Amino acid sequence: MVVVRLxxxxxxxCIALPLLACSGASQADRTHDSVAPEITEWMxxxxxxxxxxxxxxRHNEGIAGADLFFVQLARERQHGIFTTANxxxxxxxxxxxxxxxxxxxxxxxxxxxxxxxxxEDWLINGGAWMGLHGSGDASQDSWQWYQESLIGPRFIGHxxxxxxxxxRIETLDxxxxxxxxxxxxxxxxxxxYSFDSPAQDHGATVLFGLDENSYRPRNDAYGEVSxxxxxxxxxxxxxxxxxxxxxxxxxxxxxxxxxxxxxxxxYALLLSNAFDWATKREAGFETDC
Numbered sequence: 001m002v003v004v005r006l007x008x009x010x011x012x013x014c015i016a017l018p019l020l021a022c023s024g025a026s027q028a029d030r031t032h033d034s035v036a037p038e039i040t041e042w043m044x045x046x047x048x049x050x051x052x053x054x055x056x057x058r059h060n061e062g063i064a065g066a067d068l069f070f071v072q073l074a075r076e077r078q079h080g081i082f083t084t085a086n087x088x089x090x091x092x093x094x095x096x097x098x099x100x101x102x103x104x105x106x107x108x109x110x111x112x113x114x115x116x117x118x119x120e121d122w123l124i125n126g127g128a129w130m131g132l133h134g135s136g137d138a139s140q141d142s143w144q145w146y147q148e149s150l151i152g153p154r155f156i157g158h159x160x161x162x163x164x165x166x167x168r169i170e171t172l173d174x175x176x177x178x179x180x181x182x183x184x185x186x187x188x189x190x191x192x193y194s195f196d197s198p199a200q201d202h203g204a205t206v207l208f209g210l211d212e213n214s215y216r217p218r219n220d221a222y223g224e225v226s227x228x229x230x231x232x233x234x235x236x237x238x239x240x241x242x243x244x245x246x247x248x249x250x251x252x253x254x255x256x257x258x259x260x261x262x263x264x265x266x267y268a269l270l271l272s273n274a275f276d277w278a279t280k281r282e283a284g285f286e287t288d289c
Contacts, residue, residue: 031055032112036088039097046099046279047080048073053087055108056139065259066104066132069268073275090115095122099279105134105256109142116143124246128278130271133256136193150250152202152241153195157228160221164191164257168214169266170234173207178242178251178273185211186266191257192217193239194228204241204252208270209234240270242277249278 033053050070052063067083074081079099082089087110089095095118111119123129131150138155140146147154159165166189171179192210194217200206217228230237239254251274255261262268275281 031109032115033086033088035086036091036094037084037086039082039089039094043082043097044078044080045097047082047097048100048102049089049095049098050081050083050102050104051085051087051089051106052083052104053085053106053108053110054134055110056137057107057134059105059134059257061259062133062257062261063105065262066102066256068259069262069271070102070104073272076272077275077281087111087115090119092118092121095119095127098127100128100130100275103129103131103135105132107134107137107139109140111143116145120145123248123250126247128248128280129245129250130274130278131250131252133191133193133254136252136254148202149245150243151252152199152204152243153197153238156194156196157219157223157225158191158193159215159217159228160219160223162216164189165215167192168211169239169255170209170211171207172209172235172238173205176205176207176242176277178207178240178270178277180273182266182270182273186264187214188255188261188264188267190255190261192228193254194225194230194237198230198236199238199241199252200235204238204243206235206238206241208238208240210237210239212237242274249280251278 048070050067071081090111129150136151136155138147166187168185168187170185171182173179192215198206211234212229218226219228220226242249242251255267
């Protein structure tokens with residue numbers, strides 16, 4: 001394991017880079033990290049863990065954009081930050097150093113059963129979680145708790161030809177602190193996910209949705225589902241939602257395929273608000289899910 005430490009002004013950014021597996025290693029060894037990366041004792045706390053392991057599709061640009069966004073947010077909030085693709089950080093001792101865990105476009109069954117259990121315990125007992133875009137693409141098939149307790153609806157596809165489209169996002173809950181200051185509606189370009197059902201059907205509080213009349217929700221190029229419409233009105237096509245998980249808080253956003261998403265002023269504000277809500281950092285953010 002190679003650990004690279006970078007100093008960006010007053011923020012320590014630690015990036016753990018896994019070495020290539022030896023040819024004699026088992027498939028299980030190559031799939032699930034077993035040795036946790038070294039985290040400097042000098043990392044400021046509280047801290048943010050940004051995790052971006054991918055065993056499915058890797059959203060390179062989106063991962064880079066989100067990493068930079070959270071480095072900047074950590075500086076503003078005077079938090080430490082650690083970014084890694086090494087799943088061995090998911091153990092009770094290491095997780096105890098973090099106030100917030102971000103799944104930055106995580107895909108595939110990236111955590112072992114023991115790592116999954118450690119994360120579940122951490123979140124249920126008061127942790128804060130933010131999942132971005134690809135982290136909800138239904139590729140973590142073996143982790144039923146994750147799909148049901150954090151995501152809820154199951155991903156069914158995204159448009160193709162064109163894959164990236166401008167669409168109108170509508171604010172659906174103007175009283176929630178995460179929507180504070182965000183435009184009531186705005187146009188954004190992304191790879192728009194569709195799901196098999198609205199998130200509210202799975203107990204989530206929906207904050208933002210898509211106007212399906214503002215883009216072409218079809219994929220006639222590949223996959224099993226071509227018609228990706230979820231229903232009339234943005235309430236039937238949620239893309240950002242939250243929920244309480246035990247004593248912890250969970251936030252998921254289907255926005256964020258590219259680095260440009262994190263430069264959008266409305267989305268940047270939305271994510272900053274989500275951080276404050278999930279970690280209960282600001283007055284007024286103590287509201288129930």
